[in-house]
Amino acid sequence: MLQGNTKILLLSLLVFLLIHPSAYSQENSGTIEGTVQNSSGESLPGVHISIPDLELGTVTNANGQFRLTIASPGTYLLRISMVGFEEKTDSISVASGQTITLDIELSPLVFQSDELVVTASRRSQLIGKVSVSMNTISPEELTSRNITSLDQALEYVPGVQVHGNSVNIRGSSGFSYGVGSRVLLLVDGVPLMGPDDGGMDFDGLPLIQTRQIEILKSPGSALYGGGALGGVVNIITKDFSDEPENTVRLYGGGYEPVRFETWRAGWGGGSDFRPRGGIIFGRSHQVTDSFGYWFSGKIHNNSGYLQNSTRKGFETYAKFGWDISEVMNLSMYTGLRRNNNEQFLYWDGLDDVLSPGSINLTGNEASGANDGLSDRLTILPVFQHSINPNIQYTLKGRLFGVAFRPLKDNGHISPPKRHNKGLRYGLEAESTIQATDEMIISGGLSFDENVINSDVFVGEDSLTVRNQPEGALFLQSEYTWNDQLTTTAGVRYDAYQVHTRSTATQFSPKFSASYSINESLTARASFGRGFRVPSVAERFVNNNDFFPLESNITLKPETSTGYEAGVTYISPILDAFSLKAELTSFWNEYRRLVEPTFVNELAAFQFVNVTRARIRGAEASFSVSTLDQNHQIKLGYTYLNTTDRELNQPLLYRSKHLLNGSANSVITDWMEAGIDFRAASPPERVDTDFSLFVPDAEVFPTQYITDIRFKFQVPHVYEGLDVNASFLINNLFDYYYVERPAIFAPPRNFQIVIEALF
Incomplete structure (x- = not known):
C-alpha cells in the first residue's frame, strides 16, 4: 500500500514539474522572462531563447511568452532566433533571486514573410512553419478589388473555384444542387455553417474589420469537426486600433447589356445597363486599456444582370473586448443581416439564358427562380484565461439563427x-499547455445542436421540427525537435445524431511535419481524415417548388482521407526582389459522396450516397516582388486528376486545369494599378440526369476572365483625412461563360469606389 502511494506521489510530482518547471529551481537562482513580438505587435510563438554558455534554452509559448531559470547568476549572452527573422543577441546580468522581464521585438528578414496564421493548428504560427497547404487573403486585397462578399474573395485563390453556393478546394466539391458545403466556414475559429442546409453564408463578411482570410487546403476535421471534408475557410477579424479609425466607402457601377439580340428578346432587361451600388462603413477604437470595440456595416442594392436576380439589404457586425484582468479577457462578436433576394436557379436554355426555366414532372411545375426575405443573427462570445505562462484555456460560445x-x-x-x-x-472548451520547452499540447470538447422548423423538411415521419445534436473530443500535440523539425499529431472523435433512431460517429486522426532544410527551403508533409454528416435539408427535404425532391433519411456521412507533401522556397534575388515558390502534390480518397440523382420510381430527384472517389494532383505557385512590396506578380496552377472509382469515370463538374495570375504595381505615390486573370478548363463530365430536364445544362465552356483595377490616393486632404478612389472593370473582355450549370456568369461590369479614412 505504501509503495503504491509512493508511485502516485512521484507521478503527481512529475506532472507538477512539467507544468511548473520553475518549481524545482534553487532559491538563489535568477529568472529571465518576457514576451517576443513582431514589428506589428503580434506575439510570436516558437521563438528560440537560449544562453549558449550554459547550454540552456527554451521556446516561446502560444502567446509569445518565455521563462528561463538561471541556476548560477552572472552575466551571459542571451540569443533570440527564429527562421525568417533577424537574430538578436544581448548581454544580460542576472543577480541571485532577481527576475528580469523583457519585451523583445524581432524584425523579419526583408525577403521573408512574418505573416501569422492560426487555422492550421488552432494557434498562431508563422505561415512558413505551417505543415499543410495554406493561402491567405489580406485586407489590402479585399479593398483593392472592392470585395463585398466571401465568394468574390475566394475566386482569386489558386486551386479554389466557387460554383454557386459551393466552395470547391482542389476538386473536393464540384457542384451538386442542394448539397451542403464540403468546406467549413469559421469566424475567428468558430464554425458558422447554416443549420438547415449546411451551407456557407457568403455575405457574412465584416469587410472593414477583417484582418485576413485563411484557406486551409486539406481535410480539417481532426481540428474542427464535421464539414471540413475538403478544407477550411477562416475569417480572422481585426484587433481594436489604439486611435479611433473611421472608414466610409461608397461604390457604384453596373452590368453592361448583353450582346446577343436573341437573349435581349427573351428579357427586355438584357438591353439595359443594370446598376449596382452600396455603402460600407466601419469604426474601431481601443477606448481604454481594458475596453475596445469595432463595428462594420454594409447597405447594398444590386439590380442583377438576370431576370429575377435582384439583391438588396443591409448587414452590420460588431465586436467588443474587455480585459477583465492581466490574465483574463472576454470578447463578443455579433452580426445581424437582412436580405431581400430574387434567386435565379437555372435558365430556360441557351436561346434564353437571361430568363429562369421550369421543370414539369407528373403535373408539378418547378420554377427556376426563388424570391425571399432572409435574416441571420450571429452571437459569438469568447472567454480566455491564462492560468500561468504555460497554461491557458478558452471558452467559445456560438449562436447562429437563420430565417427564410x-x-x-x-x-x-x-x-x-x-x-x-x-x-x-453550442459551446467549446479548449486548453493549451506548454508541457515542456519543446511540446505544446492542446485539447478540448464541444457540443452543438441544430434545430430547424420547416414544412419543406417533412420527410417520411411527417414531422416539421428537426434537431441534430453533436458532440466532440479533440487532442493535439506539437513537438519542436530542433530549429529545423516540427511535428504535429492529433485526433478528434465526433458523434452526430442524424435522426431519432441513428447516431453517426467519426474518428479523425492527423499527422504533419515541417522541416527547414536551410534558411530558404522548407519541406512539409501531412496526413488527415475528414468527414461531413449530410445536412437536414439533404436528408429530409420533400418539395417540388424548385426541383422535384424526395427525402432520404438513410444517407450516410461522407468521409475523406488526404495525403500531401510539398516544398516552399523563399529567397532574395539580386538584392532587389523577393521570390517565393511552392510545389505541392496531394492525394485524396473520398467515400459515400452525396449527389442528387433522378429516381425513376419516384419521378423526382433524391440525395443518395453514390461515389467512391479519388482526386490526385499537384499545385504550383510563384510570386516575386520588390523588397518594398510596391511591385508584385503572382501565378498559381493546379492540376486535378479525378476518378469516380465505381463508374471509372471523371468526377462531375471538376476542371482538370486551373490557372490564376495577378500583378500589382505602385506606379507613383498617388497611383497604383493591378490586373487579375483566372482560367479553368471545362469539366470532363457533367450531370446527365439534370441535363435531361434543364435545356443545355451540359454547356460548360473554358473560362477566361480578366479583371483590371486602378487606385488613386489623395492623402491628407484635410488634417486627419485621407481619400482614395478606385476604378475597376471585371470580365474586361466581356467573355461569356458559366460558373455552375445552367446559369450565365456576369458579363462585363465596372465599379467606381470612393473611400475616406479619418
Whole structure:
C-alpha cells in the first residue's frame, strides 16, 4: 500500500514539474522572462531563447511568452532566433533571486514573410512553419478589388473555384444542387455553417474589420469537426486600433447589356445597363486599456444582370473586448443581416439564358427562380484565461439563427407555415499547455445542436421540427525537435445524431511535419481524415417548388482521407526582389459522396450516397516582388486528376486545369494599378440526369476572365483625412461563360469606389 502511494506521489510530482518547471529551481537562482513580438505587435510563438554558455534554452509559448531559470547568476549572452527573422543577441546580468522581464521585438528578414496564421493548428504560427497547404487573403486585397462578399474573395485563390453556393478546394466539391458545403466556414475559429442546409453564408463578411482570410487546403476535421471534408475557410477579424479609425466607402457601377439580340428578346432587361451600388462603413477604437470595440456595416442594392436576380439589404457586425484582468479577457462578436433576394436557379436554355426555366414532372411545375426575405443573427462570445505562462484555456460560445420567408409575386410574405427557421447553438472548451520547452499540447470538447422548423423538411415521419445534436473530443500535440523539425499529431472523435433512431460517429486522426532544410527551403508533409454528416435539408427535404425532391433519411456521412507533401522556397534575388515558390502534390480518397440523382420510381430527384472517389494532383505557385512590396506578380496552377472509382469515370463538374495570375504595381505615390486573370478548363463530365430536364445544362465552356483595377490616393486632404478612389472593370473582355450549370456568369461590369479614412 505504501509503495503504491509512493508511485502516485512521484507521478503527481512529475506532472507538477512539467507544468511548473520553475518549481524545482534553487532559491538563489535568477529568472529571465518576457514576451517576443513582431514589428506589428503580434506575439510570436516558437521563438528560440537560449544562453549558449550554459547550454540552456527554451521556446516561446502560444502567446509569445518565455521563462528561463538561471541556476548560477552572472552575466551571459542571451540569443533570440527564429527562421525568417533577424537574430538578436544581448548581454544580460542576472543577480541571485532577481527576475528580469523583457519585451523583445524581432524584425523579419526583408525577403521573408512574418505573416501569422492560426487555422492550421488552432494557434498562431508563422505561415512558413505551417505543415499543410495554406493561402491567405489580406485586407489590402479585399479593398483593392472592392470585395463585398466571401465568394468574390475566394475566386482569386489558386486551386479554389466557387460554383454557386459551393466552395470547391482542389476538386473536393464540384457542384451538386442542394448539397451542403464540403468546406467549413469559421469566424475567428468558430464554425458558422447554416443549420438547415449546411451551407456557407457568403455575405457574412465584416469587410472593414477583417484582418485576413485563411484557406486551409486539406481535410480539417481532426481540428474542427464535421464539414471540413475538403478544407477550411477562416475569417480572422481585426484587433481594436489604439486611435479611433473611421472608414466610409461608397461604390457604384453596373452590368453592361448583353450582346446577343436573341437573349435581349427573351428579357427586355438584357438591353439595359443594370446598376449596382452600396455603402460600407466601419469604426474601431481601443477606448481604454481594458475596453475596445469595432463595428462594420454594409447597405447594398444590386439590380442583377438576370431576370429575377435582384439583391438588396443591409448587414452590420460588431465586436467588443474587455480585459477583465492581466490574465483574463472576454470578447463578443455579433452580426445581424437582412436580405431581400430574387434567386435565379437555372435558365430556360441557351436561346434564353437571361430568363429562369421550369421543370414539369407528373403535373408539378418547378420554377427556376426563388424570391425571399432572409435574416441571420450571429452571437459569438469568447472567454480566455491564462492560468500561468504555460497554461491557458478558452471558452467559445456560438449562436447562429437563420430565417427564410418566401415572397409572393405581389411582394407579400407567404404564410408562416412556409417559413424556414433554423438555429445552431453550442459551446467549446479548449486548453493549451506548454508541457515542456519543446511540446505544446492542446485539447478540448464541444457540443452543438441544430434545430430547424420547416414544412419543406417533412420527410417520411411527417414531422416539421428537426434537431441534430453533436458532440466532440479533440487532442493535439506539437513537438519542436530542433530549429529545423516540427511535428504535429492529433485526433478528434465526433458523434452526430442524424435522426431519432441513428447516431453517426467519426474518428479523425492527423499527422504533419515541417522541416527547414536551410534558411530558404522548407519541406512539409501531412496526413488527415475528414468527414461531413449530410445536412437536414439533404436528408429530409420533400418539395417540388424548385426541383422535384424526395427525402432520404438513410444517407450516410461522407468521409475523406488526404495525403500531401510539398516544398516552399523563399529567397532574395539580386538584392532587389523577393521570390517565393511552392510545389505541392496531394492525394485524396473520398467515400459515400452525396449527389442528387433522378429516381425513376419516384419521378423526382433524391440525395443518395453514390461515389467512391479519388482526386490526385499537384499545385504550383510563384510570386516575386520588390523588397518594398510596391511591385508584385503572382501565378498559381493546379492540376486535378479525378476518378469516380465505381463508374471509372471523371468526377462531375471538376476542371482538370486551373490557372490564376495577378500583378500589382505602385506606379507613383498617388497611383497604383493591378490586373487579375483566372482560367479553368471545362469539366470532363457533367450531370446527365439534370441535363435531361434543364435545356443545355451540359454547356460548360473554358473560362477566361480578366479583371483590371486602378487606385488613386489623395492623402491628407484635410488634417486627419485621407481619400482614395478606385476604378475597376471585371470580365474586361466581356467573355461569356458559366460558373455552375445552367446559369450565365456576369458579363462585363465596372465599379467606381470612393473611400475616406479619418
